Amino acid sequence: MSALEDALRGVVGDAHVLTDDDLKASYETDWTRRFHGTARCVVRPADTAQVAAVLRACAGAGVAVTVQGGNTGLVGGGVPAGGEVLLSLSRLTALEPVDTLAAQVTVGAGVTLEALQNHARAAGLDFGVDLAARSQASVGGLVATNAGGIRVVRYGSTRAQVVGVEAVLADGTVLSRLDPPAKDNTGYDLTQLLCGSEGTLAVITRVRVRLVPPAGEAAVALVGVDGTEGALRLLADARAKLTTLAAAELCYAEGVSLVRSVGRLPAPLSEDFPAYVVIECTGRTDPTDELVEMLGECEAVGDAAVASDAAGRAKLWAYRETHTEAISATGVPVKLDICVPLDRLTALVDELPGVIAAVAPDARTILFGHLNEGNLHVNVLGAEAVGEKVTDEVLRLVAAHRGSISSEHGVGRAKTPWLDLSRSTEEIEAMRRVKAAFDPEGRLNPGVLLPAR
Ligand code: 2HG
Ligand code: ZN
Incomplete structure (x- = not known):
């Protein structure tokens, strides 16, 4: 290996510069198996001073760097494009004492x-x-x-x-x-x-x-509703009536059925519903009564299961939280993360199947996400071969509804070609100038966020 690897070993020690293919492998692929890239080497500094020395060495050698945290990203932003030094921050694990006065x-x-x-x-x-x-x-x-x-x-x-x-x-x-x-x-x-x-x-x-006050007492409801409209009516009531609202999540029959079959979970409610909302309330005193009262008064509620004990709450959350792993266990999805204004959510959900079916007739689409922000995770199974086309159609539909092409997962490498659907030419140009001011050689995470010219 070259002088750069020797210099990196001098900074972080031999054990933390990985050059063997089998040692590098887990850093070179994201956990959904959708993004791969070969790193020149993986370097694992222990603190800020070592990170600075690593970056100085890479700058001196004119080599680009991909930065990786827990490698749980969903848009390929932490996986190398090819040939970069992969800078893993996994050893920066210092937990300093909590300042309880400042919280x-x-x-x-x-x-x-x-x-x-x-x-x-x-x-x-x-x-x-x-x-x-x-x-x-x-x-x-x-x-x-x-x-x-x-x-x-x-x-x-x-x-x-x-x-x-x-x-x-x-x-x-x-x-x-x-x-x-x-x-x-x-x-x-x-x-x-x-x-x-x-x-x-x-x-x-x-x-x-x-930091924030601890959750204290908590109650969770899994609520069956007649579809997106019902979910939104429930959200409106939850926002108006619950002083303890801490989460409002959305999923649909297709996803709940997948989660149930992969995780061998029982039916959550007395019958199946087109859509489900998970509501969590937390507070200093038990919020169960407030939650149950709101559900009792909301005409959108078809059926609901409520749990206040930790084990019961975890069981209800599993129907929503295990979507990603159940999808991954089933195949490699085309994964999109979008949001639209709440008054467009029903139209978007109604229009999505037709748009996807036009390019991937046999695909299985699973929608779930964060109801309060109109943030939907669109996972399309069985469409890998036409992934770009599906992405293009869905993101254009989202833009037509005044939405974001990446609501919370970021742009990464996966969404750069569509950035201009969410951001104007002038904004992208201003972002390029900011990038040039911080990183004039374009060495940090090349190919991430900003589209190639
Ligand atoms: C979630 O909300 C994550 O569970 C993952 O953002 C979304 O897997 C996804 O598409
Ligand atoms: Zn999410």
Whole structure:
């Protein structure tokens, strides 16, 4: 191997520069098996100083870098295109003490969401973002992609939790603004610019996040409704009447039937429904009565199962949360992540099957997602061969409904050709200028987010 690998070994130690194909393999493919790329080597630094030294060495050698967190991304943004150094942040796992006065904590980018949640809970607090990949998704990845998840209805996306970051530019310069004054209008907000920048501007190495009161008591309902319209009527009631609303998720008969057959789950309700909504309420006192009362008054409710104990709640959540793994166990899906204004959701869901059937007549489409934001995950099984066509048709339909072509998973490598359906030419040009200012050589995550000229 070359001088660059030797230099990287000098920075991180021999054991953390991987060049053997079998050792690199798990970093070169995403877990859905949809994105592959060969890395020149995998390098695993232990802290910000090592990340800076790695980036300086790569800059000196003129080699591009792909940044990877927990490798749970769904748009190929953390997998190399081919020939880059793969910079894994998996060893940046420092959990600093929780600042209970400020209700904040600083953690390394490689800390998993679950480890952050447990750390916050041990100090009597909680973290406001939660999602199904919690055991593997890393905090750095959550920030770099501005991850959403199932608590957006209460706390907003990841960017709303981020107080400050430490990050390294492509030339090795360290930007550290972890603990800014609570009110601070002193220029550009670089922290927020890095949220959702998908590793194209800098490598985030440490993050300071705000924490929220712990969930306390919780109640979950799985509600059968007559379709999208019913789900929206239920959402309107939930938003108007529940002071404790913490999640409102949507799935449909097709997905619930797949989840049931893969996971061998019993029927959740007395009969099958076209659509299902999972509602979670949390509060200092038991929210079950408030939830049951709202459900009793809502004419959209066909049937509902309610659980207040932890085991019962987990059973109900499984019908929604195991969609991704049940789909993955069945095949390699065309995976889209879109959102439309709520008043367009019914029309979109009605129109999608026809649009998909026109290019993939035998495909099986599974829709589920985050009802409150009109954010649907469109997974199409049996359409791999015509994936680009399906993507194109669906994203054009979404744009016609004034929606986003990537609601929470980011643009990655997968969605760059369609970025102009959601962002204007002028906006994309301004983004290119920002990219050039931070990373003039285009060395960080090339091919991610911004389309090739
Ligand atoms: C979810 O909401 C994730 O469960 C994954 O965003 C979505 O697998 C998907 O399409
Ligand atoms: Zn999601």
